[in-house]
Amino acid sequence: MAPRKLAAGNWKMNGTLAALAEIDRVLAQPAGCDVLICPPATLIQAVAAKGIATGGQDCHAKPSGAHTGDIAAGQLKDVGASHVILGHSERRTDHAETDAQVAAKATAAHEAGLVAVICVGETEAQRDAGQTLDVISAQLAGSVPDCATAANTVIAYEPVWAIGTGRTPTNDQIAEVHALMRDRLAARFADGADFALLYGGSVKPGNAAEIFAIPHVNGALVGGASLKASDFGPIVAALSAA
Numbered sequence: 130m131a132p133r134k135l136a137a138g139n140w141k142m143n144g145t146l147a148a149l150a151e152i153d154r155v156l157a158q159p160a161g162c163d164v165l166i167c168p169p170a171t172l173i174q175a176v177a178a179k180g181i182a183t184g185g186q187d188c189h190a191k192p193s194g195a196h197t198g199d200i201a202a203g204q205l206k207d208v209g210a211s212h213v214i215l216g217h218s219e220r221r222t223d224h225a226e227t228d229a230q231v232a233a234k235a236t237a238a239h240e241a242g243l244v245a246v247i248c249v250g251e252t253e254a255q256r257d258a259g260q261t262l263d264v265i266s267a268q269l270a271g272s273v274p275d276c277a278t279a280a281n282t283v284i285a286y287e288p289v290w291a292i293g294t295g296r297t298p299t300n301d302q303i304a305e306v307h308a309l310m311r312d313r314l315a316a317r318f319a320d321g322a323d324f325a326l327l328y329g330g331s332v333k334p335g336n337a338a339e340i341f342a343i344p345h346v347n348g349a350l351v352g353g354a355s356l357k358a359s360d361f362g363p364i365v366a367a368l369s370a371a
């Protein structure tokens with residue numbers, strides 16, 4: 130099985146019911162790849178009802194309990210989610226999430242029947258210190274649980290310094306990390322070479338085709354440019370044509 134092509138939108142803490150009109154506009158465009166929208170949890174059921182794949186932006190590692198404000202993987206599934214983003218750098222930073230916590234959440238997601246979209250990425254200081262490959266290797270080893278398969282797990286490489294900044298690594302830098310991720314996953318899992326590997330960090334209509342031409346880039350995890358169909362549509366089209 131070859132890795133799936135996936136254009137994923139992470140709306141982060143953006144969007145109200147009025148934003149559902151953007152979903153209609155995305156759906157109006159034919160796609161030659163999988164399309165996923167991860168809105169705020171308040172919109173998941175409404176987005177699912179429109180027939181587009183949807184997901185959460187985090188989940189708890191436990192199936193239920195006294196965890197005020199948290200959402201369980203099973204609760205995401207219950208309202209129509211098929212995926213959940215885990216280990217996003219904004220959560221690793223704002224909530225001090227560790228690799229072990231991400232792996233536990235991914236296990237809970239798998240047990241609930243969700244696909245885990247596990248994020249890894251280096252900081253600018255780590256990139257400048259030449260530590261990128263070591264950081265990505267360690268995050269993959271620690272954040273991806275043994276129960277991961279190409280069917281229930283997608284990996285997103287998101288250099289922290291490229292998120293929301295308009296900056297992206299060079300094509301060679303992206304290629305180097307994606308080749309490393311494929312090699313590490315293939316060495317650990319029987320179907321490791323088939324995991325979909327997404328790039329995320331300032332993906333825009335103007336750079337998407339070039340990024341999707343990089344070996345072992347199977348799609349994108351898009352933030353700001355996923356909020357409007359006028360931006361996300363061309364990214365979906367570029368992946369469909371890749």
Ligand SMILES: O=C[C@H](O)COP(=O)(O)O
Nearest residue numbers: 139292293330331352353
């Ligand atoms: O999850 C998406 C990433 O954080 C990228 O966000 P961005 O496209 O706004 O840079």
